[in-house]
Amino acid sequence: MASGCRRVARFIVIVAVLAVVLLAGAGFWGWQRYQAFADRPLQGLGEDATLEVARGDSFAGVLRKLRAQGVSDGHDLEWRTLARRTGTDAQLKVGEYALPQGITPRRLMDDMRQGRVxxxxxxxxxxxxxxxxxxxxxxxxxxxxxxxxxxxxxLMAALGHPGQHPEGRFLPETYLYSRSDSDRDVLARAHAAMEKALAEAWDARAPDVPLQSAEQALILASIIEKETGIAGERPAIAGVFARRLRIGMPLQTDPTVIYGIGSSYDGNIRRRDLTTDTPYNTYTRRGLTPTPIAMPGRDALRAAVNPQDGDALYFVAVGDGSGRHVFSATLAEHNAAVARYLATRRRTLQARETEPATP
Incomplete structure (x- = not known):
């Protein structure tokens, strides 16, 4: 009886050992399979494939989207295991993800966890x-x-700035956005960037600048921006306007008139436009316009608060297409520069009229 019990016990031990060995082997095989899956490039992806993770998506929902892209690699359990081990299931970032040829499941999980959209x-x-x-x-x-x-x-109320005129309030720059972003998001960033740039420029203003506030600096910068064809001339143009403001001389700048005309502007300024009074006509009104007339960049902001010294009160384009201006201290000098500009423009137009037509 005792020997029979011993045989049964040995059998049980052998079975248990075999089970452990089999389980260990299965576990090792499963681990090897998982590792191979995690680091093997995904198959079935088309050219320029992307994966969009929307707000509220679960990892299971994201996996279904991935399957819909043609990816058949890996069992769902392997994907869920990888997501847990990398922390992706708990830190899934919203956005659109690139699925380039050769991307592995592990790299994709890392991209989604890090938000590399x-x-x-x-x-x-x-x-x-x-x-x-x-x-x-x-x-x-x-x-x-x-x-x-x-x-x-x-729009301004939606951005959190009710009552503020939108002109000039958004900083010219290149902004990056993802598929989940909206035009409101971009505008909010551009508005915040302008407020920061304007504050920095105002803090660095020259002590004798003829401006009473950062708001006035923004207005003047917008006029400088529209008058300037060459970045290096912004301080000189700012100098002309600063001197005119100091002596109470009208700014007499065409871009403000054009802005006052609005959407009906047809590309030409006529004498009646210069004499018709609007809040933006700097020929009929002295001082700055009531609001900015455009979105000034950082260089225009800096020029507005640090105008170039000199005695010029006038400027006019050279007329050769370069964007350069001639600056004059007296009206006589300015009138002569205007005459040269008109002559140059006539020669340019005549040359264009005699050019052979392009077939």
Whole structure:
């Protein structure tokens, strides 16, 4: 009886050992399979494939989207194990992710955990007015549209600045955005960037600058931006306007007149435009305009508060297409410069008329 019990016990031990060996082997095989899955490039992806993780997506939902892209690699359990081990399931970042050829599941998990989303670019151009900015935002893809139906007043209220005029309030720069971002997000960043840039410029202003506030600096910078074809001339143009402000001389700058004409401007300024009074006509009114007329860049902001010294009160374009200006201290000198400008323009137009037509 005792020997029978011993045989049974040995059998049980052998079975247990075999079970442990089998389990260990299965575990080792499973681990090797998991490791191979995690570091093997995904198959079935098309060219320029992407994966969008939306707000509220679970990892299971993201995996279904990945399967829909044609990825058949790995069992769902392997994907969930990898997500847990990398912490992706708990730190899934919203956005659009690139799925380039050769990407591995481990790299994809790391991208989603770190939020390495695809970024797009939106460039706000120096000198744009608010109409141009909003039109460019409406055309930007894949930027989500949240403000397209709002008027300017409602737009500023939505950005947290009710009652503020939108002109000049957004800093010209290139802004990166992801598919989950909206036009409101981009505008909020551009507004904050302008406030910071304006504050920095105002803090670094010259002690004798003829401006009473950062708001006035923003207005003057917008006029400088629209008058300047060459970046290096901004301080000189700022100097002309600063001297005119000091002596109470009208700024007499065409871009302000154009802004006052608004969307009906057809590309030409006529004598009646210069004599028709509007809040933005600096020929009929002295001082600065009531608001900015465009989005000034950082260089224009710095020029407005640090104008170049000198005695010039006038400037006019050279007329050769270079964007350069001639600066004059007296009206007689200025009139002579204007005559040269008109002569140069006539020669340029005549040369264009005699050029053979391009086939």
């Amino acid at each position: 695809i970024h797009y670019r939106f460039t706000l151009v120096e000198g744009w007015n608010i109409r141009q900015l909003r039109a460019a935002l409406r055309a930007a893809t894949p930027l989500r549209q949240e403000t397209a139906e709002l008027d300017d007043a409602a």
